[in-house]
Amino acid sequence: xxxxxxxxxxxxxxxxxxxxLINWIFGILRVHEDLxxxxxxxxxxxxxxxxxxxxxxxxxxxxxxxxxxxLKYQAKINEIKLNQLRSQLNPxxxxxxxxxxxxxxxxxxPKSKEAITQLSNILRYSLIMDKKRTIDFGDEIKIVRDYxxxxxxxxxxxxxxxxxxxxxxxxxxxxxxxxQTIVENAIKHGISNRMKGGLIEIKCSIxxxxxxxxxxxxxxxxxxxxxxxxxxxxxxVSNTMQRLRLIxxxxxxxxxxxxxxxxxxxxxxxxxxxxxxx
Amino acid sequence: xxxxxxxxxxLARKELINLLSGISDVEVVGEAMxxxxxxxxxxxxxxxxxxxxIQMPEKTGFxxxxxxxxxxxxxxxxxxxxxxLKAFEVNALDYLLKPIEPERLTEAIAKLxxxxxxGNDDSNEKTVESGDPKLSLKDQVFVKxxxxxxxxxxxxxxxxxxxxxxxxxxxxxxxxxIHKSLNxxxxxxxxxxxxxxxxxxxxxxxxxxGIEPWFNGGLVVTLKGGDRIEVSRRQAARFKDMMSL
Numbered sequence: 001x002x003x004x005x006x007x008x009x010x011x012x013x014x015x016x017x018x019x020x021l022i023n024w025i026f027g028i029l030r031v032h033e034d035l036x037x038x039x040x041x042x043x044x045x046x047x048x049x050x051x052x053x054x055x056x057x058x059x060x061x062x063x064x065x066x067x068x069x070x071l072k073y074q075a076k077i078n079e080i081k082l083n084q085l086r087s088q089l090n091p092x093x094x095x096x097x098x099x100x101x102x103x104x105x106x107x108x109x110p111k112s113k114e115a116i117t118q119l120s121n122i123l124r125y126s127l128i129m130d131k132k133r134t135i136d137f138g139d140e141i142k143i144v145r146d147y148x149x150x151x152x153x154x155x156x157x158x159x160x161x162x163x164x165x166x167x168x169x170x171x172x173x174x175x176x177x178x179x180q181t182i183v184e185n186a187i188k189h190g191i192s193n194r195m196k197g198g199l200i201e202i203k204c205s206i207x208x209x210x211x212x213x214x215x216x217x218x219x220x221x222x223x224x225x226x227x228x229x230x231x232x233x234x235x236x237v238s239n240t241m242q243r244l245r246l247i248x249x250x251x252x253x254x255x256x257x258x259x260x261x262x263x264x265x266x267x268x269x270x271x272x273x274x275x276x277x278x
Numbered sequence: 279x280x281x282x283x284x285x286x287x288x289l290a291r292k293e294l295i296n297l298l299s300g301i302s303d304v305e306v307v308g309e310a311m312x313x314x315x316x317x318x319x320x321x322x323x324x325x326x327x328x329x330x331x332i333q334m335p336e337k338t339g340f341x342x343x344x345x346x347x348x349x350x351x352x353x354x355x356x357x358x359x360x361x362x363l364k365a366f367e368v369n370a371l372d373y374l375l376k377p378i379e380p381e382r383l384t385e386a387i388a389k390l391x392x393x394x395x396x397g398n399d400d401s402n403e404k405t406v407e408s409g410d411p412k413l414s415l416k417d418q419v420f421v422k423x424x425x426x427x428x429x430x431x432x433x434x435x436x437x438x439x440x441x442x443x444x445x446x447x448x449x450x451x452x453x454x455x456i457h458k459s460l461n462x463x464x465x466x467x468x469x470x471x472x473x474x475x476x477x478x479x480x481x482x483x484x485x486x487x488g489i490e491p492w493f494n495g496g497l498v499v500t501l502k503g504g505d506r507i508e509v510s511r512r513q514a515a516r517f518k519d520m521m522s523l
Contacts, residue, residue, distance in 0.1 A: 092333070095357035096287075099376040103293035154287055195286075195312055195335045 008055065012048035016040060078246050082133070085239045085246070087181040089126045093151075094119070100154045115153055118146040129176035133247060137172045137204070137212070140179050141165065144202065147180060151187055158197025159187070169204040172212045174270055175243055181236055182216045182266050190218030190264065199263075210272035217263050222256065244268070279390065282325040283309045284316045284342070285355065286334045290376065294329055294355065297383055304387060313337035317345060327351040327390055329374075340427055343420035347466065348413060349429065351393070353386055412468040415484065421447055423454030432471070436485040436501050438463060440478050448505070473517060475499065476510040489521070 023029040033039060097119055104112040125143045129135050148161045183200065190198045198219025205213050237256065244252040251271035259265035281304050285291045291309045298304050307323045310316035312334055320328065328350055332339040343349055354373035372386045413419070415433035422428075430449050437448040440460035446453045464474050475481050481499060488500035497509040497517060509517055 091358040095376055096290075099293060099357060099378075100287065100289045102377045103289040103296070106296070107289075107292070154289065156288060192286075192333070193335050 004055070008048060008051050011051050012044050015047040015051075016044045019043065082243060082246050085243045087177045087236065087239060089122065089177075089180075090184055093147075093184065094123070096154055097150045100150075104153060111153070115150060118150055121146050122150070126177060132176055134173040135176045136170070137174050138170045140174055140176060141169075141204070144180055144183050147183065148200070151191070155187075155191055155197055158194075159191050160197075160199045162199065162201040164201070164203040164205075166205045168206045169212055172270060172273060174212070174214070175247055178240060178243065178268065179214050179216070181240060182214070182268070185236055186216050186218035186264075186266070190220045194219060207269070212270040212272075214268040214270065216266045217259055218266075219262060220264050221261070222258050222264055240268070279304050279326045279387070279394075280307045280323070281305065282307060282316070282319055282323060282328045284311075284328055284334075284339070285309075285331040286311050287331075290331065290355075293376075294378065297378060297380055298329075300380070301384060301387055303391060313339075313342040313345070316342055320346065320350065325350055326394070327353060329353050329355055332356045340420075340422055343427075344422045346420065348417045349420050351390055352429075353390070413466050414468045415471050415482075421454050421456055423456070426454065428452065428454065432467075433482070433484065436482045436503060437505055437507065438472075438480040473513075473520065475507050475513055475517070479507050481507055483520075 020029065020034065023034065097115070101112050101115045101119070104115060122143055125139070129139070145163070148159075152159050152161065179202075183202065186200050190200060199217075200219075201215075201217040203213075203215040203217070205215075207213055237254075241254045244254055248271050253267075253269040255265075255267045257265055281298060283291050283294050283298075283306060285294070288311075291311075295306050295309065298306050304327075307325055308319050310319045313336070316328070316330075319325075330339040330342065330352055332354055333356065339354065343352065355376055355378065356373060357376045372389060374382055374386060413432060416431065418429050418431050419435075420427065421430055428449075430447070434449045435447055437446075438460065439446040439448065439453075441455065443457060443459070444455040445458050445460055445463060446455055460474075460478070460480060464472075464480055467480065471483060472480050473483055481501065485501045485503070486499055487502045490498045490500070492498045492508060495511045495514060497514045499507050499509055499517075501507065
């Protein structure tokens with residue numbers, strides 16, 4: 001800033017000198033009047049004002065132009081970010097499911113056929129829905145059901161599942177693979193890391209203000225802070241939060257807390273949808 | 279070869295046992311569904327090889343290995359654990375990806391057999407509970423330090439150094455720390471192979487290259503690779519006794 005001021009002063013000074021020189025060369029320099037300190041000072045002040053104004057205009061123009069471009073690209077960047085945050089199916093799940101199915105072929109052929117269909121549903125869904133911003137609630141819940149059916153084959157009596165879904169929820173649109181990711185997390189911490197396994201409860205209901213609440217309750221307890229880096233779930237949680245913010249701004253929310261001494265509750269609030277988001 | 283299958287999922291165990299039943303050299307002697315179960319079964323059945331799932335509830339397969347004193351041959355089974363398998367830098371130990379390819383399984387068994395034939399280290403059968411035999415140079419131990427894991431033959435360990443509540447295990451260019459006291463370790467090591475040089479050090483005698491007198495009647499031992507370890511005066515006498523027959 002002070003550099004710019006010095007530069008402007010130097011420029012004004014040079015301007016005054018140049019005026020005097022030009023006047024002198026053309027012989028119109030009135031020595032007595034033009035070289036008076038007060039005249040010089042006024043001249044200098046005027047050129048200073050002129051250059052300052054000019055510089056300000058210049059910077060303002062560039063600032064506005066930058067601002068415009070920023071706005072234009074912000075939307076694009078959001079889109080790219082959303083793509084990066086897109087949750088993917090856990091490969092661990094896919095191969096474990098395939099392994100269970102392989103064993104199931106001998107033990108229970110009809111069930112293994114069903115399991116193959118369910119697995120291909122999930123794979124297709126995760127490939128296709130990936131490109132959409134939001135999808136019908138019904139599509140997501142169907143995939144969650146297929147997913148939990150497959151995990152039941154794997155964990156057997158260690159996994160108990162409970163659904164409680166309001167009819168009204170099917171009129172909503174939600175981000176794809178979001179509930180699925182939460183349920184996957186619940187399986188990891190509530191079931192597969194516990195010898196006795198546990199219970200997963202999924203409840204979807206409409207709040208008084210018309211917002212959709214997606215609630216996932218799983219056995220287990222949060223230890224330390226949510227979003228620890230070391231177990232990979234922290235990544236999933238922060239991804240989910242960022243996705244919600246990019247799609248719904250501050251109208252959506254994500255909470256994860258100990259429900260009581262035995263359960264962890266994850267809650268996603270999806271705002272009431274009067275406008276179409278796609 | 280007597281095998282123990284360790285996996286928390288019943289169907290995964292069933293699948294592997296099913297595959298192993300087609301291989302004539304292997305007899306599945308038992309199955310375990312978690313780390314504690316596995317520890318008991320290993321003590322009881324003394325298997326030649328364990329098929330070990332990495333992801334299990336509460337304790338992982340790595341935890342099991344870290345808890346065992348002498349480790350049988352291990353074949354890891356895992357669905358998708360790039361990260362976990364990368365942990366094994368040094369050793370060429372085997373792992374199978376689930377669902378397991380029958381050909382890969384046959385290969386892994388063949389590899390185990392050839393190792394057993396050349397290594398002929400099956401002479402010193404090791405059980406953890408009964409008899410409490412000492413750990414000899416041929417035994418392998420499992421060392422886990424943070425994210426990295428190693429299987430180390432004790433003959434490759436040149437030095438144990440105590441550091442607070444931990445022991446630094448020196449082998450190759452690594453010195454990972456294990457949570458154990460030097461005294462406890464000293465009791466478990468074969469005294470013909472390892473020597474307690476001082477309060478801080480246990481050295482592998484087969485790595486000793488040079489011995490020089492030191493102040494106060496002590497000694498300084500130079501190990502292959504250049505580590506110089508001081509032997510305390512009290513131990514120096516024992517050391518001379520041992521080395522001079």
